[in-house]
Amino acid sequence: MSSINLILGSHNSQILDLSEADQKAQYEYSIKPFLKLLYNRRDLNFTLYYSGLLLEWLEKHHSEFVDVLLEMVRRKQVELLGGAFFEPLLPLIPKTDRIGQIERMTTHLRKCFGRRPRGAWVPESVWDQRIAASMNTGGLDYVLLRESVFGGGLPLENQFWPVLTEDQGKTLLVLPVAHHLSETLFQQTPEDVMAFLRRVNEENPPRQGGDNSALRPVVALMFNGAQIGYSPEQSAAAMVWYERFLDLVTANRDWIHVDVPGRMLQQGRPVDRVYAPASTVSALLGRLSPKGASEEDREPPGSGEALRMEKSSFRSIMEMYPESARLYARMQHTHVLVNQIRGDKYRKMTAREELWRGQSHFAYWPNSSGGIYRSNLRKATYAALIEAEKTTRERGVFIPAISRVDVDLDGREEVLYQGNEINAYLHRFGARLFELDCISKNWNYLDTFQRCPEEFHDEATVTAGYDLWPRAGFVDHLLLPENTAAEFSRGERRSLCDISSLEYQIKSLDKDHNAVVFRGTCRTDDTLVELVLQKRYRFIKNRIEVDYEIENTGMEALEAVFAVELNLSFHSLEVDSLRLHVRQGRLRQEIAPDMTELQGISDIQFHDLRNNTRIQVNPGERPDLWSFPVEAVGFLGDRLHWFYQSNCSVFRWPLNLSPGEARTISLSVKVEQNR
Structure with missing residues (x-):
């Protein structure tokens, strides 16, 4: 009777900014219960991946978990996967960093568990052929990749076979992961998963591998450990599901061979050599869509944006x-x-x-x-x-x-x-x-975000608006007087000419005084106004001084509002994170981080309570102020989420210039630690 090789396990990661509460929940309801279940199933072998960051956290906070994992490795029940320690997108980082991170992970696993890894997990299966040589140089023999990387669009009988790939004369074995099935594992029934495995077995008779060995098809079911959930109820339900699935696997051992990849490759090595294309945007984004969205709601393959994403490199x-x-x-x-x-x-x-x-x-x-x-x-x-x-x-x-x-x-x-x-x-x-x-x-403080349309955005997101210019510091605008704060916050700007993206020339660079002068020319569309703008920056320790000189060199008078936009990004809008104070003459008041319009301000202070830092902006000539937060909608889990991005301050001066007339405007920004 024909049979298949089955790889069982999970891949587990940790993001850089995960809160202490989320780390504990991830451990208590995902990582710990799954390993406990596997520990009690000594009749089966498992393949596990823990990122370097997660391993460091486990060693520091839960050494007992590491001890149990070490025991399972020693009794050869578990094989641990290596990879790049901090989980980069491998093709995006320099080759020396790529090999260095792989060796860093290998060394860490060898010291902690007594064995060097033979295989690797590749984050998001983002691939280009150069990775093969780097993995080989790092001492690895095989990688696990989504079946679509090498077999996308192929019939089922051609997708689940180990293959050999090569780069610069260095070879690497590739084992296929049933990605879609793995990522929707707990949404299926165990019987549905078994039916899929049976179909793979029926449609894939054994092949001849190297040294005349018999080669079986390989299916790796490596799910994301976070799928187990972050609550006791989700965790318990997932463990019941997986236990039931393992029972079915055990009952079908006559045609399902469960083992770790290292031992599988000793029994038969592939002879087919395959070169895969670089991953695409579509493969990376994985068709993000809100929970509950039907297939009909998504952009159909082969049409418009979907086709562009499919063909575009990641x-x-x-x-x-x-x-x-x-x-x-x-x-x-x-x-x-x-x-x-x-x-x-x-x-x-x-x-x-x-x-x-x-x-x-x-x-x-x-x-x-x-x-x-x-x-x-x-x-x-x-x-x-x-x-x-x-x-x-x-x-x-x-x-x-x-x-x-x-x-x-x-x-x-x-x-x-x-x-x-x-x-x-x-x-x-x-x-x-x-x-x-x-x-x-x-x-x-200028790590900001320019809101842009997304396929998954809803009506509320569209109503909130998008940005047609960058969210940065000292972004300049030449607005019409009737432009309102509400319009501006939605990304609707009525201006005489776009000076926010005007290409300036560097007029001078004074290295002795850490100063630079930019110069640019702007011509309005419907008038005879021509402006020459000169923008001088000077850096003094923790202070930035900016001086503008605006000259009307055209043949018509200018009537507009000159606006300077400053976007500063903090931890959050919460009162224990950020406080805003504005001074108007002798009056200083605290303002909420919501939409605010004030006239004739002397300065604005941002109190960053998380960093114990104060940023003070001092504009000249007491301009009017628009102040509002910027939020953007992305995904958190499987739901849309409004993410805070920055606080936008717009300083506005009326600008009336006759031909040949000039005006100077100044601002300064100071960043200092609170005492």
Whole structure:
């Protein structure tokens, strides 16, 4: 009778910003009960993956769990998978980091459990062929990947066979994971799963492998451990389901062979060599849709956006989300800084560890954890990268400086100020500030989000509006007087010309005084107004001074509102996290972080209670103020969720200029620790 090889187990991860309460719930209701169930099923073998971050947490908080897992490994009931320690999207990180993270995970597992891993788990099965060589170099023999990576669109009889792949003369075995079935495991009945396995067995007669060995089809059922749930009720129901499923597997041992991959590969090795295409956007996003949405509600394959996503490389995520592109560029920039360390191995190792932590994939794309929509997850990722950069600075040698570097990889040089108290990154488009790091707190206050339409958005999301310009610092607008605050907050802007994305030239760069002057020209569409804008930044320790000079060089008078937008991102809008105070002349008052309109303000203070930091903005000539929060809708689990992104402050001055007339406007921002 023909038979199949079955791999059973789960993959388990931990995101960087997971709260203590969520960590405990994940352990108590997902991780712990599942291992307890497996421990009592000595008649079966299991394959498990725990990310490096999760293993560190388990060792620190639940050493008894690690002891039980060690016992199961020693009695050869469990095989642990390796991979990259901090779970990056492997093709996105430099080769040296890729191999380094793989070796870091291998070393950790060997020290903790006495055996080096032979196989690896690849996060989200994001693949391109270069990974094969890196895995081989890292000492790994096989990887587990979704069946769609190598067999997508093929008949069932061709999807569940181990294959051999190769890169640069280095080979790697690939075992297929029944991804859709794994991810919907507890939504099926155990009988339905058995019916699927029986069908695979019937349609896949044994083949001849290497050394004339018999090769069986392989089905790996590796579900995400988080599917077990975060409540006692969900956990109990999942354990009952899985116990029942294991009983059915045991009852059908005449045609189901359950084992760990390492031993399976000793019995027969594949001879077919296959090269897989790079993963697509569609494969990465997995067709996110709200809970309860039917197949008819989703974009059909082969039409419009769905077809574009299907054909696009997963790297197109960075085209779709500027936030992903900025985070990726920041990671690459930090990689360069870390690899410039010479002569201090310990400092380089410490910096590299933080760099690798900042490569954890969850913050780089939209996913069920919130992903790129989750502001605090992005903050945690930036925090690791900022900490890595700090470690590269040699004490007593580092001197604050301003320089020109293409830090965002767009082919144009940006202006970087790197200081002891703050980092500030300036873009030539709009001469805007797109990163503002508080060095002591490892916090990027300009880690903001530009709201964009999504396939899964509902009517309420559309009504809240989208952003047609970047959410950054010192974003300038030339508005019509009738433009309202409510319209502006929805992304509706009526302006004479778009100066928010105007390409400025760098007129001068004063390295002695850490100052830079940008110059640009804007012509209005329907008038004879021409404006020459000069924007000067000066960085003094923890303070940024910005001076504008606006000159009407056209042939017609200008009547408009000059507005400067500043978006600052905090932990949350909660009263124990953020407090706002505004001064109007001698009157200082606290305002709510909701929509607020005030006239003639002298300054605004943001009290970041989580970081014990105060940011004070001092505009010149007492402008009017619009202040409102920015939120964006992404996924959390299987439901839509409103994620806080930033607080937007818009400083507004009436601007009336006759031909040949000029005006100067100034603002300053100060970041300081509360005492």
